[in-house]
Amino acid sequence: xxxxxxVAFIDDGICEAFVDDDTVFESYIVxxxxxxxxxxxxxxxxxxxxxxxxxxxxxxSRYDLSSVQILDDRMYSTDIDSLILALKWCNQxxxxxxxxxxxxxxxxDIDKLLPIINDLAEAGVxxxxxxxxxxxxxxxxxxxxxxxxxxxxxxxxxxxxxxxxNPYDKIDIIxxxxxxxxxxxxxxxxxxxxxxxxxxxxxxxNRFDITNVSQSxxxxxxxxxxxxxxxxxxCNLIAEGITDLKNIRSELVRTSLKGEQLYTYEFCKxxxxxWKKMKVPIVLYDCEQDADHSKEFILELLGKFKADxxxxxxxxxxxxxxxxSHFFNITYWKTVSLGDNIDLYFNFTDADIIVMIxxxxxxxxxxxxTQPDVxxxxxxxxxxxxxxxxxYTKDCVLSIYNKMIGHLT
Numbered sequence: 001x002x003x004x005x006x007v008a009f010i011d012d013g014i015c016e017a018f019v020d021d022d023t024v025f026e027s028y029i030v031x032x033x034x035x036x037x038x039x040x041x042x043x044x045x046x047x048x049x050x051x052x053x054x055x056x057x058x059x060x061s062r063y064d065l066s067s068v069q070i071l072d073d074r075m076y077s078t079d080i081d082s083l084i085l086a087l088k089w090c091n092q093x094x095x096x097x098x099x100x101x102x103x104x105x106x107x108x109d110i111d112k113l114l115p116i117i118n119d120l121a122e123a124g125v126x127x128x129x130x131x132x133x134x135x136x137x138x139x140x141x142x143x144x145x146x147x148x149x150x151x152x153x154x155x156x157x158x159x160x161x162x163x164x165x166n167p168y169d170k171i172d173i174i175x176x177x178x179x180x181x182x183x184x185x186x187x188x189x190x191x192x193x194x195x196x197x198x199x200x201x202x203x204x205x206n207r208f209d210i211t212n213v214s215q216s217x218x219x220x221x222x223x224x225x226x227x228x229x230x231x232x233x234x235c236n237l238i239a240e241g242i243t244d245l246k247n248i249r250s251e252l253v254r255t256s257l258k259g260e261q262l263y264t265y266e267f268c269k270x271x272x273x274x275w276k277k278m279k280v281p282i283v284l285y286d287c288e289q290d291a292d293h294s295k296e297f298i299l300e301l302l303g304k305f306k307a308d309x310x311x312x313x314x315x316x317x318x319x320x321x322x323x324x325s326h327f328f329n330i331t332y333w334k335t336v337s338l339g340d341n342i343d344l345y346f347n348f349t350d351a352d353i354i355v356m357i358x359x360x361x362x363x364x365x366x367x368x369x370t371q372p373d374v375x376x377x378x379x380x381x382x383x384x385x386x387x388x389x390x391x392y393t394k395d396c397v398l399s400i401y402n403k404m405i406g407h408l409t
Contacts, residue, residue, distance in 0.1 A: 004062040005238045007231070008095045009055075010086045011048030011102070012071035016040035017184060018049055018056065024064040028089070030082040035068065035089040045184050047071070050219050051101050051228045053182060058232035061239030066095065071102070078102070080109045087116045091123055096238060099231040100129040101224035103138040105350070107311045107326065113139055114324055121145035126234055126245060130227040131171045135271040137349050142170040142323045145245065147234070147252075150271065151177035151226035156257065161230065163249075163256035164263055168332040169348055170323055173252070174263070175226040180219045265333045269344060278346045278354075281408050284372035285357040286379065287393050295319060297397060298357055302326050304401040305353055312353040315345060317362060338362065339369045353408075374404050 004024065019025045019040075029038040041049075048067060068089060070082040083104075090098055098120070104113070117140050120127060129141040131150040141148035148171035157176035164172055219225060234248055242251055269275070283301075287294050298314050302325075305312035313326045321329045328349065330341045346354065358366055375388045383390055389407045391400050 002062060002239050004064045005097055005235050006066070006093075006095050007055075007063045007097045007099065007235060008066040008068055008090050009048050009052055009099045009228075010068045010070055010083070010090075011051060011099075012046045013041045013048050013069040014052045014065070014067040015045050015049040015184065016042050018053055018182075019065060025067070026065070027067045027069070029069040030085050033085070035085055038069070040067075043184070045182060047101070047219075047224070050180055050182055051099060051224060053180075054225055055099065055228035055232045055235075058229055059235050060232075061236045063097075063235055063239075066090075066093070080104055080106075080112055084112055084116055087120060091116070091120050091125065095125060096243070097231060097235055098125060098127045099228050100127060100140070101227050103129055103132060103141050105132060105134075105137055105139070107313075108306065108309075110139060110324055114143065117143050117145055121245065124243060124245075126238070126243075126248060128227050128231045128234060130223040131169075133222050133224075134273040135169075135171075135223075135268075136273075136347070137169070137323070138171075144170070144324075147172050147230065147249075149173045149175055149227040149230050150223045151175060151221055153177065153221050154262075156259070156262070160255070160257045161233075161252075162259060162262055163252045164260070165253060167263070168268065168321075168344075170321070172249075173226075173230055175229050177221040177223070177225040177229075179221060180225065182218075265336050265340065265344065269347075272344075272347050275343075275347055278343065278370075280346075280351060281353050281373045282370050283353065283355045283374045283376065283404065284366065284370075284388075285355060286363065286375060286377040286383070287357070294357060297393075298327075298355060299325060300397045301355060301401060304397065308405070310352045311350075312355060313349050313351040314355045314357060315342060316357045317359055318357060338365055342369070373408060376400060 013027065016025070025040065027038050027040045028035050068086045070078045070086050072078065117127065127140065127146045129146050129148055131141045131148055132138045135150060140146045150171050152174050157174065161173050161175040237248055237251055242248055285298060302312050302314060313328060315328055315330045317329060317331045319327050319329065321327060328345050330345050333341050356366060372388050374391060375383050376391045376393060377383055378393050380390065391403055
């Protein structure tokens, strides 16, 4: 008999009534700085229960189930330290597959979160994570070692998913999601849950509607319901002996819809819950030196912003997207203008400050599109005039940063 796959759902718990008697099921909770065994949830439905039901309805292989609760029962919120404790517990307890329907959009959490994600990947643990329902940047869903998922309700996704080998936002899969209504008892008993409706999970990472929580739960189509569908597919692959992340990705590519025309600029723009004009400080870095030196300079500059509490990103056409380093290549969409690309990436990252480093061929274009607040350059005469603060690359990063902050604040 095939060995059962050890699967963990990190969420707000799973109701015992939905787990088959022949499935090994354990419940845990993060409390007081550790992961502790706890009783199964018996008389209350949860968001985790709905996610698990999507998984259960699609999985065709044997699995052992662990529920790790990190979301507060009343406020449906958590913190990065609880998530890290849960992930470390999975690594220490031989979990093979993790379903995560929450995340963070805070750049400062990357330094804490990325090491444990990389440790899990090195140990061969597969992580499936939903993008937040605003479809903005989400960690760990956007990390290279994680399979990120978002939903769509189009008919074409009812029978299959779309795997994207190189998505602009690093969310790998589009899968189907629909409204769900799960009932614990045959008869619903009304109760006043108005104070719990539309609560944000982990900074608006996953939104769901709750009605009559003790007896029934309703969920609108959302990314958190699409992720466990992919978790079920991957569980089946692991049971078949396809256990390596690279091989799992290859199999997902092979069985995916063949329709990259479905993934367009317009589609990605439509998925963003809000669309704002770019009204944040812009720093333009114009340097004649080699690319490696330029990247080191930008990384050090971003680090200064980060140390002072600013969520700063770099928009570039010189380097590939590296979300962990806050670098975003803004030339992904070849069929739209540079301005449209910048607008999309700004709304995706929702950054406080944007540092731009672009090839010389785009310098005039970027100056027409934006009025940088600060220009760091070797060519004083090229940028003379205007309202931008001119700083010079001959100065050290700290000196440049201090002058820049003084100007911006």
